[in-house]
Amino acid sequence: MSTFSHIRGLGFHVPEKLYTNADLEKFVDTNDEWITTRTGIRQRHIVENETCLDLAHAASVKALAAAGMEAGELTHIIVATFTGDMPVPTTSCLLMERLGIRNRVAMDLSAACSGFVYALEVARALINLDPSSKILICGAEVLTSRVNWEDRSTCVLFGDGAGAAVLSAGQEGEPGRVIDTILSADGGPAMNLTIKGAGSAYPYKLGDTVGEENFVQMQGREIYKHAVRSMTAISNEILERNSFTTEDVDVLLPHQANLRIIEAVGKKLDVPREKVFVNVDMFGNTSAASIPIALADARESGFIKDGDLVLLATFGGGLTWGSSLIQF
Structure with a gap:
């Protein structure tokens, strides 16, 4: 059990x-x-x-x-x-x-x-x-x-x-039950979002200068397409697996990467804009911190209320993505 x-x-x-x-x-x-x-x-x-x-x-x-x-x-x-x-x-x-x-x-x-x-x-x-x-x-x-x-x-x-x-x-x-989580990844398009420096495939020695490979490098258009498609698909999958529809969702809380991605995912899932939590304007993309910052912020501000069904959707380098359902 x-x-x-x-x-x-x-x-x-x-x-x-x-x-x-x-x-x-x-x-x-x-x-x-x-x-x-x-x-x-x-x-x-x-x-x-x-x-x-x-x-x-x-x-x-x-x-x-x-x-x-x-x-x-x-x-x-x-x-x-x-x-x-x-x-x-x-x-x-x-x-x-x-x-x-x-x-x-x-x-x-x-x-x-x-x-x-x-x-x-x-x-x-x-x-x-x-x-x-x-x-x-x-x-x-x-x-x-x-x-x-x-x-x-x-x-x-x-x-x-x-x-x-x-x-x-x-x-x-x-309250706060994590109903389900689905995770996925694809290494095929991985090189569209990288930080190569300091990895064993890109070794360095004492005295080397710091190059661009040590910082975020991203093919923005490709990442946008992968993010919207993957977050939408896995969100639909988790809802169907748990016998929910988007009409049952009280709050959609996506990874706060970019407002265009957030709005595109919300539109494709047919979740009304007023149910989509957004704080990317205040914090930018904080990567792994994005979802928990948004969760805590939404809960503290009252955007997430007692009893709400919250749908999380995330996407990141790897490429990795996932979705969770939480009943508050």
Whole structure:
């Protein structure tokens, strides 16, 4: 018999420093109108003296508080990121230490922008395996560490931040139940979105200069097409598998990558615009942090209400994508 997994608390944290589109105009060959009309982004939060760990810790503390849980009760910590403080040790191990606990399961998960939804399914599997599990999952990114500020087609898109959720087992009727998750990936078109530098296929030696391969490189049109098609298809799949239609969805919460993608997915799914949550204008694309930031933001603001059926849809490098259904 399956065990039900429930989100007990949500939290998010973004750096204090803001880069508005007007700020970017000062050192990037772009302007507010160009950015806003193509992406819907008006500002993004940028780290100054914070690291990925700092962001993850702040979001996790808020999620634990919302769950009414102490860090010592956790059995697992999963951090979804590709911009951790360092390759080794993992950000999850550092987060465990920062939270003041030891001897738990800690792992980082890399699925780019889909990382949080991937982590959500891992947590659900672990809870099904051991219903006593209490799991912290966090999507945290310092994307500005991997942004080429001379590439105006990408640098305007990204921001820094973290979002976290605490999950545990529960009864079917309890709020926050993760009804289902479907994940997918395709390595065929993977090279349309890359950060090649620092990988073993692109080794470097002491004294090498930093090249463009160390930063985000993206074929925007191709990614747009893959994102819209994949997010729409997997959302329809999860709804059909659970005997729902889009009319049953109270909130569509897509990955906050680009307003055009968000609107296209909503239109193809035939979800009314007023049911689609959008905060990309305030935070930009925060990759693995995007979905949990949006979830926590939507819940805090009252956009997601008690009893709402929430459909998550995400897409990221890899290429990876996924969808989840959550009953709040």
